Amino acid sequence: MGSDGGHCSFVLLAEFDILAGAQLKYQFPQPLGVDESVLAMSMLPDGAETQLDDWTIFFLNQTAFNTISPVLALDTPEVKTTALMGEPVTSPDKPDLLCVLNLVRTKHDATLERGARVLALAICTRHPFIQIFKPVLLMALDDYFSNPSQDCLARLFDAINSMDLSGAPILTRNEKMVMRSSERKDIFAEKFAHAPPPPHPGWNSNGRSAPLQYRSTHSGESFSSFEEGILMRNKEKEEHNGAPASVQPTAHSSPSEASFSLGGSAVWVGEESGLDAASGEGEEDDSIISFVGSTTIVNSSIRRRRSTDASSGSSQAHLKDGTLRPSFANTPSYYDTRSGATKDTHFFHTMVAYKDHQLPIKMPLFAFPEEVGDYSLITLIKAFSSQALVTGPTHPHLHTNGPQTHPIIILFNALVTGKRIIFLGHKKPAGEVSSFVLSACALGSGCGAVLRGFIERSFPYANLNNRDEWEAVPAYIAGVTNPIFKSSPTWDLLLDISTGSVTVARDIHATYPIINVAPPLGVPGIARSTTFNTETSLGSEEDISRTANGAKTDFVAKADNNSDNVFIEDIKSAIEYHYGESVVRVRFTEYVLRFVRLASRYEEDTTGTTKLGYPSCGFDSRMPNPRLGSGIVFNDEITGRKDLAANSHRIEAWRKTNSYEYICADFRNAQINDAIQGFDVTHQLFRLRNAKSASDAEVSTIMRALAENVKTYDQVVELLAYLMPHGGGLLHLAFCLFHQKESVRDATVDLFDQIRAYPVGVLFLQALNHFQRFAYVRQAHAREKRMEQQYQPQQQQQPIYNNPRHTYSADRMTNPPVYV
Template sequence: MAHDGQHCSFVLVADFDIDKGAQLTYQFPQPLGMDEGLLANLMLPDGAERQPADWTVFFLNQTPFNTIKPVLSWDNEDGGEAVEEDARMLYVINLVRTKLDKTARRGAIVKAMAICTRYPFVQIFKPVLLLALDDYFMNPSQDCLARLFDAVNAMDLSSMPTLSRYEKLIMRSTERQDVFIGRYDDFSALNDPGTATQQTAPLPPAVRPGHKSSNSGDSRVSYEDSLHRARKDPGRNGPESYKSASQMRSPTTPSEASFSLDGSAVWVGDESGLDQMGFVATAASASTTSIASAAQTRGRRSTDASSSSSHGAYGRLGENAPSLTGAATAALKDSHFFHTAINYNEHLLPVKVPLSTFPEEVGEGSLTMLCTTFSPTITTMSGPMHPHLHTNGSLTPPVIVLFNALVTGKRIIFLGHHKLAENVSNHVLAACALGSGCGVVLKGFIKRAFPYATLINREEWENIPGYIAGVTNPIFEAAGSWDLLCDIGTNRLVVHKDIYSSHPASWTPSSNQLIMRTGTLKAESSVGSEEEAVRVQTKEGGPAQKPESAGRPDSADNVFIDDILAAIASHYSEAHVRAKFAEYALRFVRVASRYEEDLLGSTTIGYPSTTYTERPGEKPRLGSGAFFTDDTACTKELAINAGRIEAWRRTECYRLYQADWKRSLARNPIQGFDLAHQLSRLRYAKSISDGEAELIFRTLAECLHSYDQVTELLSWLPPHLHGLQPLSFGLFHQQEVVRDLAVDLFNELRAYPIGVQFLQALNHFQRYAYVRQAHARELRLKDPNTLAIPQSAYMSRTPSNRSESSLGGG
């Protein structure tokens, strides 16, 4: 995101007049040139006079009716990835307060103040808005607006690092507080403004209070894991295979003292202590004193995992790496945020700017809150079942019904009668994050979202296709201009009784027959699948009620939501929940790509579906496309998803993803093969031939030549999917060439601080295998007559009894 230009574009003030109603009092520094009555009513929500304080969020330059007239200089957001119309969006955070005053006609004064900004993380302006509105109550003049405007725009973001897409994906998936610390030009940027840095040793990596760390030992499963768990795959390893390093003890051996396997360092060197190659440790896991001491006593070269410059090639160790003095002597803060301050009226307000936000993530919408509000145990669902919405019949979880409604472009209303407008707004913003895969996968939801909507311009926003609106007035439920009603006050999900009139379940013979690679197979339908929804036409051709269907309690969607709710109950972080939903949305898109290919013969949203081929006289070729454990699983998953895929392909969201996919093919650092498919093969395949294993590891090792390529690879290996574990399988392969390629791959990762952090998350057995083989490799390079370490020397130490003739996570 570009940081030049104004942080605050406009400041607005509205007052409630008992005779005239909501009035827009001030617009600073100039009028917006749009309907002032609309702005005033958005800033003063229904029932504001009954609440001491409330917040609303709304957008400008979103549609023709809320486009402002002044021509501003807009920076292209997200490094040029955002489309032009999205870059013009203005996000508005508004505070309304009611103060009791006996001199007022109704005993209270209601005023509101709003900041219009081009940053989606509008929540950072809440503290300064609180002070500014108090100031305005005491002195209601335009000077208050000018002070606020100047203070916000004086906020210093000049040294704020700009992360690439893949750096953002890595940052949001880890709770390590020192991730990408080297992206800061000045380590003092991590300190609270004006705070003296007297601490001589860095703080250990902290986990948010009350939350579990999402590390490589995370016991939660991914969405693809849930697919296999739902099928009760007997070949899948149990959770005991994924214990974190802190939960496992390294085997006691005479050479144990030669290695640091305590979770804080990756040691590579001669286990006899005669030859030293080097070690890597992070400033967050050992003090500068202990690092220097270890380097001195062991005679090893030490390199800090977080030492790096802020340039594109900064990450390679030894290349212009800055000194650790600043980091080691500073009280380190969470590097997920840029720490700055707003100096308002002699009050220095600390500000934490999130660095991994995508444009579809606005404000403080929480998926944890959304899943809790519409948990299957407390949510009542009513109305007809529809193939676009109910992918598992009547047992479709409420959150999945909402996700289906979002991606298929249904009109959605969040109703909060007698609720704060802030509560309603946050649910709408959370729904946008849900549908977009937290901004990582899909786009177009914020463009049609109205976090707080009013009766004033009802006809205009109701004409937006697939709107997502938050309201507090129950008159909207009675009006019926919606397809799905989400009542946050009573935990209801209501599908409109006339949804078939608005969205017919139009099925063609081609969409009812999935053309598979093995021939023309009719899609197997589970109870509650889309095939039953075909029979919704009456003899006259009109819509009719779909027969009641029980659904399957063990479907992948149900297992996935059960896992999400279990994670929430165990106090897993919001970042963990978001990572799971991003993966869910990505899986939906990859399955849609396969569906599109089977239906039309080609796809415009993904790689073609192929399998690994190895023919005599021909060069072997890696597979690509969505991964399925077998043809039966593929057929069932396509049938279950067919209804919502068909509807999604007719939406603007689909067309935006088409354009994004085309751009990614040209821009991705790793080119020429489907990286996600290869990692899925390593994670979930029941067996992989020696030839495919060698080609996968050779291709990965040969493609890693730059920092950008490393970050792209690591972005597909998040902690909640056990990090580098799929690649570590290569260390235990029966063929030496595969083991050597795995060592080459890890050596390349080890050259970058972010790669070191991922290596540190491996368990003891995986790191021990890497250390032994890397050391043996060094000895062979020095003395070609040196024998390689026998495979039995480390295979007996592995936590898995996987057959030597196979390689995979299944």
Template sequence: MTGGAEHCSFVLLADFDIDRGAQLTYQFPQPLGTDETLLANLMLPDGAERQPEDWTIFFLNQRPFNTIAPVLALEPSESHGGEADGRNEDKSQELIYVLNLVRTKLDKTVRRGAIVKAMAICTRHSFIEIFKPVLLMALDDYFMNPSQDCLARLFDAVNSMDISMAPVLSRFERLIMRTSERKDVFLEKFEELSRPAGSEPPVHNPTHKTEGSVGSQSSFEEGILMRGQPKGRDRDSVKNATASATSLPSTNQHSPSDGSFSLDGSAVWVENGHDQSMSQAGTNASSTAVGTNRSTSLRGRKSMDASSSASSHNHGRRDEAGAIPALTTTNPPLLKDTHFFPATIEYNDHQLPIRLPMCTFQEEVGDYSLIQLVQTFSAPSTTITGPIHPHLHTSGNQTHPIIILFNALVTGKRIIFLGHHRPAGQVSSYVLSACALGSGCGIVPRGLIKRAFPYANLINKEEWESTPAYIAGVTNPIFEASASWDLLCDIGTSRMVISKDIHQNHPAGMPANPVQLIVRSGTVKAEGSLGSEEEMSRPSKDLNPVQKAEFVGKVETADNIFMEDIISAISLHYGEAHVRARFTEYATRFVRLAARFEEDVLGINTTIGYPGVSYIESSGEEPRLGSGLCFTDEAAGVRELAANASRIEAWRRTESYELWQQDFNKLKNTNPIQGVDIAHQLWKLRHSKRMSEGEASLIYRTLAENTQTYDQVTELLSLLPPHHNGLLPLSFGLFHQQEMVREYTVEIFNELRSYSVGVQFLQALNHFQRYAYVRQAHVRESRLARDHNTLTIPPSYMSRTPSNRSESSLAGG
């Protein structure tokens, strides 16, 4: 994101004239080149005179009827995170998002008794909600002084907003941030903002230099001891103290505390928030934390030298002494939450604070609410009328309304949200929420926004109704009587109506026969997001045969269990971020299930996901890890594939399928971790009950080999969200009976601790897991130091005093 980006492309002003109707009064800085009547009616929605204030949203550059053609070519701005998301598009055809404010002021001196005006900002940023404060002030300004100068001031003020210091996060960094509740996640990315005014940028010099054969191996211990020693301390004495410390018995270790992983960069145990006294080096050095020293590894990985330390400081990388730059210790005054970048818009001598969201995706527009959408169509008064269609009813007549809506979105049905006597802005919010629902909050399948019309009216009815699979928000009940929709969602009465002609408009085709499904393994629950294995197996143990059949038909479906979890989370006051993360997982699981369907049912090589293969370990061949969607119960897997066959087949005929096919192959070729289905391996660690030692060893070894860079670390952590217990599946390796598995796990955690985001994940481990990690990491570091000291004793060493020889013999083991 650049500071010179054009945040505002156009500013529009519309008035309502009692004789001529809605009129587009001003277009600044130039005409858009599209139908002015259309723009005016979109800015002044039906019933606007009954609302003192209303917000509406609509898009430009969607279809030929609303594509702009400015006389002067305007330079398109860089989309926030567009390149990092791997979804570059032709900027000339990029959507333009329009945020519109309409206000009605009562005035008895005019013929209608009220003045209705609307002002709109056209921007290429999808987070249009940030412009609401300045748009409010600008419209007030226009009411007092109606002239084009107000539009010019608004245009200049918005475009003068400086966001040049806002970091551009990668796809996986954004995935981590959106599921983290910490307000300091990726704080190191805001280094420029955190620096006090007038101060020089910090110089990231390496703390230690390699000196001979000893330097790189002992730099970790030396760095710890040097912090508490006088500057004139002899280097050899430091080495001797280090050797003595590493040979002390484990009984002298202090118990770990929360401070052991504090972000102050200390690798020493921290008790009560303060470093232990270094005068107790002989006792405490054995408790040196976890070993950020990368000098020696199980596979002989090279140590992190000065260049690697300096080049990665912007990722919060620790130096060889285990130190993280002081930037990560406390939040700067201006940055209270790293989920938002603080900016300012100056308008009419007012400083308007702006909070720029840092973890949004292009399919997320505005400040939508999935909680509001779920609550509206999960109310006791919710009714569903119309025929049952296999594309929509994946659980028969007990399919949840939200699942029906999701199925309609992904299978390309025409959807209308009706809000009679409701503000147009409220209807628009439901449309944007539905788009986020169907796209997994913009992370999985895309293309819904381009066919969405958050507010639509009769003026251009024929145009937007001709759009395939449109998603429209209307306030006029006349649309319900038309036959141009497949699913109608009435937000006022919480009812859903399925068109009586849906079978003629969308033939279901032949459903898949469960007997014909070639399934390698199966379950209702997959990817760890649909309840515990005990919950899945409980009905078969506790119910008689008749009750079992009823349970299978009524409860034991993946969709119903998922919606029960969502409704329960909302009732327990979980936040919007949690609900969005769960729907992202649901959409991700859907496309993984579709990939498995293509291979097992259609018998083709899938191009939308990893192939579904199991772990292979045969004599004389290299063992191979599995990939694709996993199941823990074969029969349930057969049922689920059969239940989803129709909606998967329908999705495969949509543009959304083609777009995801392109996105998956691009991500597969550009992801930092290549050739491994990490989600599959993590699922195996979470849920497998009988995993062979060979598979466990290979999984941990593969993860250790593929977490050697910052980008690889963030990709791994993005699949370990806090609401699924973070590093819990990896921590199982700390207690594995194989020593190699424990070594690999420690090596993975050591690499995670090299970065501040990894430290934050380690901090979330419980005390038992943390202690196991610290203990094993210290033993590993002590063994490496002992082995190294044994091999590097100089010839003159034996001529020293007996006391020195005695002390040194402890260091040598």
């Protein structure tokens, strides 16, 4: 994306007039072509005069009411292609959805008739990460208060559109999945190899010192407290030892003593120390916490295990301040030129030049279009956590566990089944209400990674003035502050932010009649294999009784608890023990993924085929070429019947929504475009992780299929996208290094060799424990030794087991693998 990428499409300014009410005063660079009064009322929410500052969000091009006409000249197909950072271009007959970030400010002035002046300044952009523009919007509105003119809007428009994102890497969906699940600050650092270093925020475009005169807590400061702590720690170590940090001996001073070098990049097996800057681990509560399996939290001592560098000790580079500079073999990383510390590669660091100020911007690289702005699932869950506050009739589309269904599950069911939802925040800032709507959209979509179609029917701030517009949208998701909507008959589910109450409409049975569905497993002629344990431990009895970190909880397992209840108890435990937002988001992504695979199995059992997943079948070794299993199956028929029966009504309702059509289209595209073709990767990985019993033939076939089909960079990244660190990463594949069959062990070594060929794969291998890494390196050396003996039978070679510190020859060390 270049500097002229059309980051800002329009700039709007609205003002409240004592006589005329809300007025849209300026539209830059040209009028939008929609009802100005509707725009003005959306920019100046009810009760705006009671708030000094408020942020609101709304969208354009959702309906015929707010479709922009004419289109701007800069709105060309070339710009559309790059505007969403690698996301597919929308169809020509469907205009791009524009996100509007709006800042409302009330400035008290005793000389004015009403004692205050209320202004709203907004920008329209295609980017879903609109929160990065908050600093420049704050400064621009201050500028307008000082000098009211349209020139202020022109400066804001030019400043945002001149933001240079040309060096930002465009990540694929799988790369985004890997990045968002990893807590390492150097993940995909190699993609920043050709990115120009960001300008120093203290220097202006002329190279002169220009310290920032304006600072906002929302500015997305790039220099984190963690990086500062690393520098202070190294400085204290230097003072304590009386020697510069750059000459201090480290635990990795020699590859032959502490590591086994494999083709130019080392897999450490010794004590890891001094590499905190590479791991990106801090003491903040919102750091990503590891999960084993789907519901069990790893002991905190594992989470604090320091990561290891990807290169040998001899290739460690020390910066001037003594900090270690982690590096791959011939692979540059991305560094903060100010501090010498590693920058967080989850973000692209750039600047917005507004007047004489250089505002630092951190653009997230892992955001999906369904994730708009700042949102918090933890805040949403805490606000609606009491089942006692749920009122109204019970409906099978919403209450998948009867009256005991948790409010968050009711909300999710309402989202996926296309119900009309209202978030009411009486006497609450409109920005807070908007945040709840955006959080709900992220919840329903699996944090943007699984489903689509929620943002296009959401209205984060809605009012009486545009009521006809958003109520005409089927299955709308709206946020309101006016309590008059509580008595409106047009909603199906109302969530009151102030009280935490959830109300189901009284006439919901009349609006959505209950349709009897056939038993999913009772279709004649359709028999299913039952050799595969449930894909997540949500429904297993042993995990129901398991608690996070072995800690005590008030939750007691009961026979009538289904997978939804277990999932919610897991989320509540994570929040109670202060796990971060990242963990909760990953867990909801897994939950929605499982819902889709469960729906695929239901669809196959009821119709004989499925359009959104692989057919369900078990491993078959009777053929000359054994057939791998696919789809989701269960450990017994009783578990399968209960789970499918509990979800049958919401699956049937979901199949009638746009979200279902989108996921079917996405699956068809994945069948064509996925790098790994020919088998269900998710099924194989869960077989290795969860199966109570798997034959040697099945394990051997799975590992050989992975080794033969995971070779290129895209294939490696796709595999790693399924192996989230919270679920153990490569842990369960590494267990195959200790399998009794040599063919399984050799296939695992082959797979790990191919994964290790790329920097991101090295990071995943480093996450294994010392014992597994040692086993991998030992077996890799042993196999190479056997190969050398085959080609040189006349030479007597010493067995590798008597020389565990054996390294490759010098020519291999000097010719590391080339990274793609």
